[in-house]
Amino acid sequence: MSTTTAPQTAVAAAPGQRWLHLVAIWAFLIAAPLWMGHIGGYDALYSRILIFGLAAMGLNLLLGFTGMMSFGHAAYFGLGAYGAGFVLRYWIHSTPLAILCGILLGTVFGVIFGALMMRRTGIYFAMLTIAFSQICYYFAYSWNSVTGGYDGLRGFTRAPLHFGSYVIDIRDNGLVFYYFVLAIFFVCTALMGALLRSPLGRTMIALRENPQRARFLGIPNEQHVWIAFAISTLFTSVAGALYALLNNFADPTALYYVISGNIVIMAVLGGMLNFWGPLLGAAVFVWLEDYISSQTVNWMSFIGVIFVVVVLFFPRGLLGFVKRRSA
Amino acid sequence: MSLLQIRGVSKAFGSLIAVNNVTLDIEPGELRAVIGPNGAGKTTFFNLITGFFPPTSGQILLDGKDITRATAVERIRMGMARTFQITQIFPELTTRENIQIAAETAMGFRLRTWLSRAERAAVSSRIEETLVAARLTEQADRLVGELSHGDQRSAEIAMALALKPRILLLDEPTAGMGEQETFQVAGLIRRLHKHTGYTIMLVEHDMRVVFNLADRIVVLTEGTMLAEGTPREIADNPAVQAAYLGTAE
Amino acid sequence: MLTLILFNLTNGIILGLFYVLMALGVSLILNLSNVINFAHGNFLALGGYFAFSLAPYLGYWGAFIVAPILIGVLGLIVEQTMIKRVYARPHVYSLLLTFGLSFIIQDMCRTIWGVNGLPLSIPNALNSPLSNQFFFLTGYRIFLVAVVIVAVAALFAFLGFTRVGTRIRAGTFDLDTVSALGINIGLLRALNFALGIGLAGLAGVLAGGQIGLNPNMGDNLVLPSFIAIIVGGIGSLTGTLVGGLVIGVASALTSVWWSAGSNVVMYILMVVILVARPRGIMGEEGMMT
Ligand SMILES: Nc1ncnc2c1ncn2[C@@H]1O[C@H](COP(=O)(O)OP(=O)(O)O)[C@@H](O)[C@H]1O
Ligand SMILES: [Mg+2]
Numbered sequence A: 001m002s003t004t005t006a007p008q009t010a011v012a013a014a015p016g017q018r019w020l021h022l023v024a025i026w027a028f029l030i031a032a033p034l035w036m037g038h039i040g041g042y043d044a045l046y047s048r049i050l051i052f053g054l055a056a057m058g059l060n061l062l063l064g065f066t067g068m069m070s071f072g073h074a075a076y077f078g079l080g081a082y083g084a085g086f087v088l089r090y091w092i093h094s095t096p097l098a099i100l101c102g103i104l105l106g107t108v109f110g111v112i113f114g115a116l117m118m119r120r121t122g123i124y125f126a127m128l129t130i131a132f133s134q135i136c137y138y139f140a141y142s143w144n145s146v147t148g149g150y151d152g153l154r155g156f157t158r159a160p161l162h163f164g165s166y167v168i169d170i171r172d173n174g175l176v177f178y179y180f181v182l183a184i185f186f187v188c189t190a191l192m193g194a195l196l197r198s199p200l201g202r203t204m205i206a207l208r209e210n211p212q213r214a215r216f217l218g219i220p221n222e223q224h225v226w227i228a229f230a231i232s233t234l235f236t237s238v239a240g241a242l243y244a245l246l247n248n249f250a251d252p253t254a255l256y257y258v259i260s261g262n263i264v265i266m267a268v269l270g271g272m273l274n275f276w277g278p279l280l281g282a283a284v285f286v287w288l289e290d291y292i293s294s295q296t297v298n299w300m301s302f303i304g305v306i307f308v309v310v311v312l313f314f315p316r317g318l319l320g321f322v323k324r325r326s327a
Numbered sequence B: 001m002s003l004l005q006i007r008g009v010s011k012a013f014g015s016l017i018a019v020n021n022v023t024l025d026i027e028p029g030e031l032r033a034v035i036g037p038n039g040a041g042k043t044t045f046f047n048l049i050t051g052f053f054p055p056t057s058g059q060i061l062l063d064g065k066d067i068t069r070a071t072a073v074e075r076i077r078m079g080m081a082r083t084f085q086i087t088q089i090f091p092e093l094t095t096r097e098n099i100q101i102a103a104e105t106a107m108g109f110r111l112r113t114w115l116s117r118a119e120r121a122a123v124s125s126r127i128e129e130t131l132v133a134a135r136l137t138e139q140a141d142r143l144v145g146e147l148s149h150g151d152q153r154s155a156e157i158a159m160a161l162a163l164k165p166r167i168l169l170l171d172e173p174t175a176g177m178g179e180q181e182t183f184q185v186a187g188l189i190r191r192l193h194k195h196t197g198y199t200i201m202l203v204e205h206d207m208r209v210v211f212n213l214a215d216r217i218v219v220l221t222e223g224t225m226l227a228e229g230t231p232r233e234i235a236d237n238p239a240v241q242a243a244y245l246g247t248a249e
Numbered sequence C: 001m002l003t004l005i006l007f008n009l010t011n012g013i014i015l016g017l018f019y020v021l022m023a024l025g026v027s028l029i030l031n032l033s034n035v036i037n038f039a040h041g042n043f044l045a046l047g048g049y050f051a052f053s054l055a056p057y058l059g060y061w062g063a064f065i066v067a068p069i070l071i072g073v074l075g076l077i078v079e080q081t082m083i084k085r086v087y088a089r090p091h092v093y094s095l096l097l098t099f100g101l102s103f104i105i106q107d108m109c110r111t112i113w114g115v116n117g118l119p120l121s122i123p124n125a126l127n128s129p130l131s132n133q134f135f136f137l138t139g140y141r142i143f144l145v146a147v148v149i150v151a152v153a154a155l156f157a158f159l160g161f162t163r164v165g166t167r168i169r170a171g172t173f174d175l176d177t178v179s180a181l182g183i184n185i186g187l188l189r190a191l192n193f194a195l196g197i198g199l200a201g202l203a204g205v206l207a208g209g210q211i212g213l214n215p216n217m218g219d220n221l222v223l224p225s226f227i228a229i230i231v232g233g234i235g236s237l238t239g240t241l242v243g244g245l246v247i248g249v250a251s252a253l254t255s256v257w258w259s260a261g262s263n264v265v266m267y268i269l270m271v272v273i274l275v276a277r278p279r280g281i282m283g284e285e286g287m288m289t
Helices: A015-039 A043-063 A074-091 A095-117 A122-142 A174-196 A199-209 A211-215 A221-247 A257-270 A277-295 A299-313 B042-050 B072-077 B095-106 B117-133 B149-162 B179-194 B207-213 B231-236 B238-248 C002-033 C040-081 C091-113 C139-161 C163-173 C175-180 C185-211 C219-232 C237-257 C261-276
Strands: A161-163 A166-168 B004-013 B016-026 B031-035 B057-062 B080-083 B167-171 B199-203 B216-221 B224-229
Touching: A015 A043, A015 A174, A043 A174, A043 A221, A043 A257, A043 A277, A074 A095, A074 A122, A074 A221, A074 A257, A095 A122, A095 A221, A095 C261, A122 A257, A122 C091, A122 C219, A122 C261, A174 A199, A174 A221, A199 A211, A199 A221, A199 B095, A211 A221, A257 A277, A257 A299, A257 C091, A277 A299, A299 C091, B004 B042, B016 B042, B016 B216, B016 B224, B031 B042, B031 B207, B042 B072, B042 B080, B042 B167, B042 B199, B072 B080, B080 B149, B095 B117, B095 B149, B117 B149, B149 B167, B149 B179, B179 B199, B179 B207, B207 B231, B216 B231, B216 B238, B224 B231, B224 B238, B231 B238, C002 C040, C002 C139, C002 C163, C002 C185, C002 C219, C002 C237, C040 C091, C040 C185, C040 C219, C139 C163, C139 C185, C139 C237, C163 C175, C163 C185, C175 C185, C219 C237, C219 C261, C237 C261
Parallel strands: B031 B199, B031 B216, B080 B167, B167 B199
Antiparallel strands: A161 A166, B004 B016, B004 B057, B216 B224
């Protein structure tokens, strides 16, 4: 995936600078809902941005850091959503369990599909990711009795969090829910950052940089692609589970390939060589989509134009010129 | 016993026989050069040894163990390391990170998400050791894609060294290099061989490099082994003079 | 029961032929340019709409001929202005580009021709059933089958026997060598792209007469055409042909017993093929890597 970029001359950010970046990012995320209402934001929008940001960052472990193209991550996003929905709708009114089951459902399929795809590379890998995501879509769509079919899984709400007798009301208070999502986002990004700074994470980057070299250092490409794929789907399914909680429903559009495309464009728009790029991309894309769809019936054209413009004129994304890693 | 035994190995691409029935033994500690004109099958020969693809026929043994059908990764685990004719590195990582990936893989940490303090220290010391051996300490924190050709080549060899291989296979390590850089890389190879005692197999184009470095030389033309012997013997061999030396220079 | 099976079999073959036309276009572009064309189904829809708008002036037969050609020309323009700029880049860019184009074209269709379905009227001669018992064998369906057979045969003849066609096939296997021979790859890819898109246009005209026109009419055909390519074997046009027919017939027959299963079965087929024979039915060894 490194072929678009001219050699990057910047040297790795100094550790001190990295902490500064982190503090700035987190300060912004914590403070955002408190003032962004003035420029047209609202609680559910912020949560949506974080959720898609997380999905795109999960995808980007594969796209930006392993150099493998998935155009089917909607599957794991959607499975995460349905997994969470199933728990709340059919089993138990517990938010943590809902999230866990969402992750489980998405990741199990990530592992299975990953195993079937891990030997392919390039455009053929991408093609299979699309096909597999479509399987999930059709199941969700057709299996009416369980998934609610076209209308989706409805009739559940996220449950407040109970810590002994102390209750955090994430159900009725959108702002509190935002901070709940932010907390999970924090855990996930911390894990992703740690992964990328670990030996396993470095093998992923090695695959992106030069798979042949990696293999002839003793890294079995297929196995590592598989693992990277599974990890990537794990984080995307966390996002999916949160998405079901945000909406209080899970429907087949969450699994549709349009979502896959959206997640990819977020990563590219923000800058896929940058750890935080996909979050920025998600913020810009989700906000624009929200705004445009409220302004014109031709919103699809505008979204399409965003894709085309990004590809033709900003292929490196908004953070493309900023240093590659500031995890 | 020979470290590497190659027995009647051939490789056909369709009707083209790129390597034709080559038999060869490499002894521990030896530096063996493979020379031959362009298209002679040298790279293909290396690809067969390192498991890039399987031979059409023949047998390859490492330490007496048959590895003819072993995958590339298995062979590397058994002690092979190679570089490529066109330098293969991780261009957007630093030299240190390039070597680190090799070291961590060789030390069995490639699937780990967490290393203990002791393990990290072991990795670091292997990296430093390798940087020193390849004389890349100064370039350690620069992106390897931005180094000079010679340094990139040294970095690629360093990655192979970080594997602590029992046999090192270098495919045209001085290909496309100027005087200065050829000198640098040849010096590195010589040090590795003479001082550290590495077993090295090397494909070369540059005659001076080969005649000064190698213990023994193999001449390959059109996939077949034309001659085998010490540099002196090869230089005096009339068939080699006719087929290779006379035409190449 | 027999009639039902025959009915579904006919449907399956018709559907399979649409998959084939679509998949051959997608496959041509994929093989030579390494681009997955997400917008292929939207070019199909455009083909139908073009025919609809041209028919009042040119008549059905005029529109039938002209619309696919115009779509091919449109494809050429799109390739020259946009697609060709991302050939040298990682695949993610071409995917995103065709994905964005698919949004734009779909929205254009919606804006110009409306959200509601439109009928593409076909000549009366093609409209009547040939027999009462086999009510599903209309003249139009026979016509459709014949057109697709002719188109596919023409395509294979073109690829097999003309100079440009031979070069396209050679480029599929080894682009570097073809380019080293001094052949203009850019031109070859442009022609090939136009050809693939033209096939989508033809499929659109045919589909319009069968199911009517709507802005999303191609959507249900794009993804199955990907499956057809995978099942048939990536890199092999013959494989794509076989793959398209196989999944078309398999899904139609499944719907005899399990109506919701018609889509699911092609995915199951794909998974089975991937596990049992990773290179697909006709794929070359190594093409799927
Ligand atoms: N993967 C391959 N497929 C087909 N032919 C190949 C392949 N690799 C090498 N060849 C052919 O084998 C012959 C030997 O090539 P090579 O081993 O690269 O030669 P050398 O390294 O001595 O220059 C050449 O004619 C080359 O074209
Ligand atoms: Mg060579």
